[in-house]
Amino acid sequence: MSESDETLLERMLDGDEAAFTALYRRRQGTIYRFVLHMTRSVSLAEDVTQEVFMILMESGRRFDPSRGTLLSFLYGIARNRMLRRIENDWRMEPVDAIDECAGAEDLLDHLTRQETIEQVRRAVVSLPPMYREAVVLCDLEHASYEEAAAALECPVGTVRSRLNRGRAMLAQKLTRNVLRTAYE
Amino acid sequence: MSDESVQDLLRALAEADASAEAPLEIEVRLRNQFRSRKRQQVWRLAAMWAASAAAVIALFVVFAGRKPAVAPANPVVMSPPAVKVPQVAAPPISQTAIAPSRRPIAVRPRQRQEIVTDFFPLMDPAPPFERGQLLRVELPASAMQMVGLPVHEERLADRVQADVLLGEEGLPRAIRFVKYESK
Numbered sequence: 001m002s003e004s005d006e007t008l009l010e011r012m013l014d015g016d017e018a019a020f021t022a023l024y025r026r027r028q029g030t031i032y033r034f035v036l037h038m039t040r041s042v043s044l045a046e047d048v049t050q051e052v053f054m055i056l057m058e059s060g061r062r063f064d065p066s067r068g069t070l071l072s073f074l075y076g077i078a079r080n081r082m083l084r085r086i087e088n089d090w091r092m093e094p095v096d097a098i099d100e101c102a103g104a105e106d107l108l109d110h111l112t113r114q115e116t117i118e119q120v121r122r123a124v125v126s127l128p129p130m131y132r133e134a135v136v137l138c139d140l141e142h143a144s145y146e147e148a149a150a151a152l153e154c155p156v157g158t159v160r161s162r163l164n165r166g167r168a169m170l171a172q173k174l175t176r177n178v179l180r181t182a183y184e
Numbered sequence: 185m186s187d188e189s190v191q192d193l194l195r196a197l198a199e200a201d202a203s204a205e206a207p208l209e210i211e212v213r214l215r216n217q218f219r220s221r222k223r224q225q226v227w228r229l230a231a232m233w234a235a236s237a238a239a240v241i242a243l244f245v246v247f248a249g250r251k252p253a254v255a256p257a258n259p260v261v262m263s264p265p266a267v268k269v270p271q272v273a274a275p276p277i278s279q280t281a282i283a284p285s286r287r288p289i290a291v292r293p294r295q296r297q298e299i300v301t302d303f304f305p306l307m308d309p310a311p312p313f314e315r316g317q318l319l320r321v322e323l324p325a326s327a328m329q330m331v332g333l334p335v336h337e338e339r340l341a342d343r344v345q346a347d348v349l350l351g352e353e354g355l356p357r358a359i360r361f362v363k364y365e366s367k
Binding site (some may be wrong): 015017020021024025028029031033036045046049050053054057113116117118119120124126135137139140141142162167168170171172175 | 185186187189190191193194195196197198199204205206207210211213214215217218219221225230247
């Protein structure tokens with residue numbers, strides 16, 4: 001049975017390099033993809049992943065299990081580092097009105113799978129940050145509501161409502177994009 | 185587009201990117217960093233203990249200097265006085281009179297202004313300091329020379345007050361000297 005993140009952290013803080021490596025290998029992908037989906041920047045995702053684990057080495061003792069899992073702690077660090085790095089671009093975009101557009105599913109068939117995924121990726125990044133965070137964490141990284149709430153420092157209910165709102169906005173954006181592509 | 189369709193698309197994106205990971209160089213860099221931090225910690229700990237030991241020895245030397253001169257090799261044995269001394273109840277001795285000089289001084293002279301020097305480190309390099317205790321002690325003025333303060337030859341044996349900053353582990357970290365001036 002594999003050791004928990006928390007046990008690995010404890011061993012790592014006692015100077016066990018194998019524990020650090022195991023923890024890094026287990027969690028680096030999640031953190032990397034979180035930043036990548038949030039920003040679409042490979043270099044930023046690499047930098048932030050490295051910074052997160054550097055901070056864990058230096059300040060791992062600040063982790064408090066009563067406030068959430070180690071993964072949510074790592075998400076929180078990644079989020080803060082990301083905010084710092086892209087502070088100037090991190091503006092709230094106006095929330096568009098959501099309107100219904102039936103039959104858009106059929107139009108998706110016109111796009112190849114790769115194109116569709118690229119459209120979705122672009123649509124996610126174009127979401128206002130607060131909704132994007134919820135969608136990326138819960139829908140793309142499969143974080144639990146509790147983990148997302150701990151990482152985003154907000155109540156679980158807020159995560160749920162941001163997620164619903166984010167999905168709705170995404171539906172609208174994708175519909176619009178698909179329609180545009182179909183008529184081009 | 186329904187909520188379900190959006191979730192399907194998000195699932196497809198998650199699957200497509202599931203293998204996206206940080207490059208191996210980052211792991212190598214971090215592991216090197218981990219090793220180097222570990223080495224630094226060991227050295228820092230060793231240096232801290234060495235510095236602490238040196239500081240303790242230095243303080244011991246200062247305190248040892250205060251002790252009376254060593255008794256002569258052949259001490260003169262004195263017989264008890266022939267005169268009978270009446271037994272009188274001894275007056276209660278105040279704690280101030282018997283307490284060792286290395287104690288916190290609760291009462292400070294009134295109407296006198298306390299002037300203190302800067303703190304002089306007793307450890308080099310100084311380990312991180314979070315919490316500690318300030319202890320007021322009395323030392324011979326020669327202790328001031330230890331930290332490079334000028335003291336007149338004739339006043340080397342004079343008593344001076346000093347504040348010793350003790351770290352959480354009880355080791356002296358720094359010292360400052362106190363002088364009183366009448367207002």
